[in-house]
Amino acid sequence: MKYPAVLWTLFAMIMMSVMASAAQAAQLEGLRQWTDSDGTRLVFDLSSEAKADVFTLDSPDRLVIDLADTTLNTTLGSAVDGRGMVRDVRSGVRDGTDLRVVVELDRKATPNAFKLPPGGGHGYRLVVDLAPGESGGGTSSSGGGDPITAMIQQQEQAARSRLSGNRTGSTPPVSNEPTAESRQTAKPHPRRDIVVVVDPGHGGKDPGASGPGGTHEKNVVLQIGKRVKAKLDAMQGFKAYLTRDDDTFIPLRGRTRIARRHHADFFVSVHADAGGSTSPRGTSVYALSQHGATSERARWLAQSENRSDLIGGVDGDLNLDDKDQVLRGVLLDLSMTATVNDSLSAGTDVLGRVSNFNKLFHSRVEQAGFVVLKSPDIPSLLVETGFLTNPSEERLLNSPAHQDKLATAIAQGIRQHFLRSPPPDSLLAWQRDQNRGGASNEYRVQPGDTLSGIAASKNVSLAALRRANNLDTDVLRLGQVLKIP
Numbered sequence: 423m424k425y426p427a428v429l430w431t432l433f434a435m436i437m438m439s440v441m442a443s444a445a446q447a448a449q450l451e452g453l454r455q456w457t458d459s460d461g462t463r464l465v466f467d468l469s470s471e472a473k474a475d476v477f478t479l480d481s482p483d484r485l486v487i488d489l490a491d492t493t494l495n496t497t498l499g500s501a502v503d504g505r506g507m508v509r510d511v512r513s514g515v516r517d518g519t520d521l522r523v524v525v526e527l528d529r530k531a532t533p534n535a536f537k538l539p540p541g542g543g544h545g546y547r548l549v550v551d552l553a554p555g556e557s558g559g560g561t562s563s564s565g566g567g568d569p570i571t572a573m574i575q576q577q578e579q580a581a582r583s584r585l586s587g588n589r590t591g592s593t594p595p596v597s598n599e600p601t602a603e604s605r606q607t608a609k610p611h612p613r614r615d616i617v618v619v620v621d622p623g624h625g626g627k628d629p630g631a632s633g634p635g636g637t638h639e640k641n642v643v644l645q646i647g648k649r650v651k652a653k654l655d656a657m658q659g660f661k662a663y664l665t666r667d668d669d670t671f672i673p674l675r676g677r678t679r680i681a682r683r684h685h686a687d688f689f690v691s692v693h694a695d696a697g698g699s700t701s702p703r704g705t706s707v708y709a710l711s712q713h714g715a716t717s718e719r720a721r722w723l724a725q726s727e728n729r730s731d732l733i734g735g736v737d738g739d740l741n742l743d744d745k746d747q748v749l750r751g752v753l754l755d756l757s758m759t760a761t762v763n764d765s766l767s768a769g770t771d772v773l774g775r776v777s778n779f780n781k782l783f784h785s786r787v788e789q790a791g792f793v794v795l796k797s798p799d800i801p802s803l804l805v806e807t808g809f810l811t812n813p814s815e816e817r818l819l820n821s822p823a824h825q826d827k828l829a830t831a832i833a834q835g836i837r838q839h840f841l842r843s844p845p846p847d848s849l850l851a852w853q854r855d856q857n858r859g860g861a862s863n864e865y866r867v868q869p870g871d872t873l874s875g876i877a878a879s880k881n882v883s884l885a886a887l888r889r890a891n892n893l894d895t896d897v898l899r900l901g902q903v904l905k906i907p
């Protein structure tokens with residue numbers, strides 16, 4: 423079978439829930455562009471949710487965005503400012519009702535696309551991040567450490583191995599020349615380890631909270647963090663790294679950079695709390711909030727944990743009045759909906775396990791604007807293991823047995839989350855599929871899939887496929903398993 427020279431880097435359908443009534447035609451109302459040293463971000467403003475296919479083509483290098491049932495209600499060219507990778511933008515009607523936007527690029531680029539629901543003064547958005555460089559298999563681009571690039575590379579490999587398979591339907595008609603990519607045969611499943619970066623809070627000149635008995639937060643959280651790493655390393659299919667394994671100071675963004683360098687699937691920052699009096703006690707788990715803190719306490723705590731960078735003298739990133747910071751915040755805000763949902767899911771698993779042996783200070787995962795959790799693409803949690811300011815909890819936090827229980831709860835909670843939704847190329851995903859016995863009436867969603875494409879390749883109608891899976895939306899998520907009627 424022949425396929426066009428397409429790098430399928432399709433992150434289609436990113437897990438936003440859609441109303442069943444979203445069939446109404448959408449309008450593309452605007453395009454915004456930012457460029458910085460990491461690449462170019464394009465934000466497509468839409469009047470309502472629209473199904474989107476995003477992929478790249480080469481010779482010449484282009485980014486293509488197909489928006490289902492969408493009309494153009496803006497002048498796209500005005501968004502092009504000559505900076506970054508974008509040369510020109512044009513659009514056309516496709517299949518009668520769909521809109522195709524073609525972005526001409528001045529070099530090869532790797533896209534990462536996701537949708538955002540209305541928020542922050544904007545309506546529905548489709549965001550496409552373009553990282554420079556071709557993401558061909560094995561030829562990692564010079565930067566190396568960018569997890570978005572890495573993730574897309576993995577997905578491309580998966581997609582490419584399928585290109586010799588049964589894709590039909592949604593391949594765009596652009597070129598008849600098969601490429602080396604499209605001729606490649608299927609690769610064995612990578613069965614890779616899920617990477618967790620464990621971040622013991624504070625360190626060095628930043629001691630964190632202190633207890634009446636003289637315990638410093640930086641020391642107990644290092645001990646607990648090392649135990650979390652050991653527990654995860656002992657689990658099949660997991661590999662853990664520490665941001666620090668001694669008493670050194672690392673700025674908050676340095677910690678997330680370490681997570682990126684390791685291509686982390688998950689980031690967990692371990693802390694111990696301080697209360698206004700000796701009475702508060704118990705564990706709490708926090709995820710990032712994009713829109714304000716869930717409680718006054720969460721807001722206060724975020725401010726206090728974020729202060730770490732002020733101690734370290736790298737406060738430039740933290741001045742909220744700084745224009746750069748505002749822009750950065752907006753950009754971060756755009757990226758995080760999907761990862762925050764994963765963080766909340768894992769955080770709930772951790773809390774459930776801690777509740778078996780310790781009091782919970784908050785029974786649900788709280789949210790606030792923690793700088794250390796602001797990795798747009800890595801689900802992240804901050805665990806306040808307990809209150810150092812409470813004398814009996816200070817004693818507990820110093821006890822190896824209690825530290826071990828906390829570490830077990832954190833590691834197992836994270837594992838539980840990944841058992842539920844493993845990355846498609848992970849050992850856990852492979853094991854899950856083996857256990858299913860490869861039933862032929864099931865299909866696992868791969869990068870680049872659309873519901874209509876799957877229906878076509880399985881020779882079933884779209885309606886029957888929707889019905890068999892109780893779908894009220896055509897939005898798929900990677901790894902989702904569909905029943906084929």
Ligand SMILES: [Zn+2]
Binds near residue numbers: 624630631693694727
């Ligand atoms: Zn702390």
